[in-house]
Amino acid sequence: MDSIAIEMLGITKTFPGVVANDHVDLSVRENEVHALLGENGAGKSTLMSILFGSYDPDEGTIKIRGKEVKIKDPNAATALGIGMVHQHFKLVNNYTVTENIVLGIESRDRFGMLDLKTAEKRVAEISERYGLSVNPRDKIEDISVGMQQRVEILKTLYRNADILILDEPSAVLTPQEIDELMDIIRRLKQEGKTIILITHKLKEIKAVAERCTVLRRGKYIGTVNVSDVSEEEMAEMMVGRSIKFEIDKEPAKPGDVILKIENLNVRTARGVHGVRNLSIDVRSGEIVGIAGVDGNGQTELIYAITGLARAESGTITVNGKDVTRMNVKERIVAGIGHVPEDRHRHGLVLDFTVGENFALKSYDRAPFSSSFGVLDSGAIASHATDLISEYDIRAGEGASMKARNMSGGNQQKVIIAREIDLSPDLLVVAQPTRGLDVGAIEYIRKRIVAERDKGRAVLLVSFELDEIMNLCDRIAIISKGEIVGTFNEGEVDEQQIGFMMAGSKKETVLKERS
């Protein structure tokens, strides 16, 4: 039972300018679920890429079941029984599940023709054995993200992997799908597989892993038995200092209604209904959260408020002013700040400097621009220097650093700083902490609460329920473009919200509770 499946000793890997792994050790026992914990950039993915043969280590040895091996490419890793499920799936959208699974190792019948029938049968068998309930004939584009992930898992099993590496598998899943994934991981273990789970979510580690190895800035920090340590202790190992998960906040003191949405309808880009008859109010001094599974109209709602998409019908008023027909610029002037969901697409011009990104929404007025339309680069730079120090943004080259060369956390801080600096009455915040490390998450959440305390109205959209529960004074649950229920903080628990996210009505959920 206690035999060692994988041993990586003294692994070092440098890239020009960074040491991604600095003498890292990892020892995974046969048939255990082993978590690999660390912040973004801690070196988890590099270490696993080395194990999977995508990178050569500069130093160190790898032993698989006690035998020293050189893994020179992913095919060698596959031959050793190692399979990897990447964070970004590598699937062909218009192929079926089976076609995707056999891609690269297609079996042929005696006439040299593709033999999908046998493959299909085997896929169905494996799917059943591990409780994956995947239909081998479905097309990838027709199935949910959670299903697609199972197809990736199936792909490794089909190639006879007994060591599975799962890279941040829960990042794209809903709470219910995450629960199902945890069941699948347990089932895989039951069936004798060894699993390495790369994650920065402590809850999941607590739920399924037996041991956990922590990396920090490329260095090996330690390996612990999950049952012996608390979440807080693991977080401290990961970050290097103690971390608060709960944000301290005073009860909200809501004032006047700032944002008023009435009977809003928005179509998606494909012409389908995105938002249906949605009405909601946000008052000054409160944070209202929109909880829901990705793709239930949140994006359309935000686009309609900020002016990126047109409302089909209904009205949106900010501070009593009807903004429904205004363009983006007019809405910014009317007092709408926007921290967009896709920060690289809508939030930043990556090839602009930090200074230019700070000025992105106000470059056309004083002090950045004279009445003749000439820019004052001095004013832009000094404004940037102020914000950089005020928001503790790590920009090595200061105001003239390109946004592209900054870390994700600092990029997000640039956006937050810009939006808060414009002092909007209404701050629309979408997915503010996705993909950020713990330190940045803590900082950004505190800033959002601080804005509330200044009397701003905050509308927060997040797919992470924790974030919603943690930050919001009121929670509205959205499903299929409709608000299915609105609650004050503390009125409902995570599970009830989960059911409503899946489409159950408020009344039914509350009835079950009583």
Add this chain to the structure above:
Amino acid sequence: MMAETSKKRTLRELLLTSDAAISVMVVLLGFICGTVLIVCVGRNPVGMYKAILQVLTGFNIDRHRFYIRYVGEWLATSMPFILCGLSMAFAARSGLFNIGGEGQYVVGMTVAQIFALLGPQVSVLHWILALVLAMVGGACWGGIVGWLKARFEVSEVVATIMLNYIALYGSRILIMGLPGTNTYKTPDFPETAILKSQFLAKLTQGSMLNYGIIFVILSVIAYWFIMEKTRLGFGLRATGFNKDAARASGIPVVRSIVLSMAIAGAFAGLGGGIVALGSFRYGRVLAGNDGYGFAGIAVALVGNNTAVGTLLAGLLFGMLSSAQPLMESNRIPKEITFIIQGLVVVFIAIRVGFRIFIRYSMKKKAQREAVSNG
């Protein structure tokens, strides 16, 4: 030894980070290939460099004499290359691909020719107005494309290519309709419409260099100023880098697209006007494209879409073009210059691939060093 390796590394890093360094290297590479080619066809490559030296400085090595006229010709030849380069570059900085430089150039040329023949013959004012109208013509021609793209999402690539044909044949019809025009030329322009500068011609021993050069210099400065220093340029650059972020930040993307194409068209139109009134004494009925508009694409590529870069790249293309007759007399086939131009463009286009190669070799080197140190 140590010093040498560290220097080598900085050169590599320079090539990775600086587009200008890549451009210089690419041009050198183009000349090296050209030189090898001349050797391959059995001629002496020194002839090419002699010709280039004479174009750049006017100095003829064989006769030990300065012929400053060649410098004047070089600058005159470079003008349309620079302006069409600016046209392409301006659009590119705003995220648009302006293949319509040729059409905008032709429209500018046509407008200038018509105004030269029919406009009021007031000295100085005549040609200045003609050039201004050429710019307006080019700006309209470009602006149409911008409007089509912003309003109806018509691809600017397709629209500009089609408008190139309309410009060429429209120009033929209009010019042939002028009184006294035969199948290939109009009557001579009045003196007041001609760009010729006594002063500049005297300075350069009677070259074709004319007042157009002032407009070219002003254009380069205007390009730099608008792009880097104004509110308009900020919005254009933001739109060029990331249209979605620009839109989400309230930057008027539609206006940016129309304006950008119009300004790009104005540069090319000015180029057409300068060639019409500076290089010819009569209006031409175009039989085919002059090709400056297309060469402008290459000029902008080599110049990395910056003002100074485009100026230098335009001078390079002008130099190659005006070196041709001298090369012929040195028994070097003039086609070599086209090959060099082509190679430079190809090398620039594979810049991305080149960078990947450098990164890869740096990585390998870092790995080797890590292993040998450990």
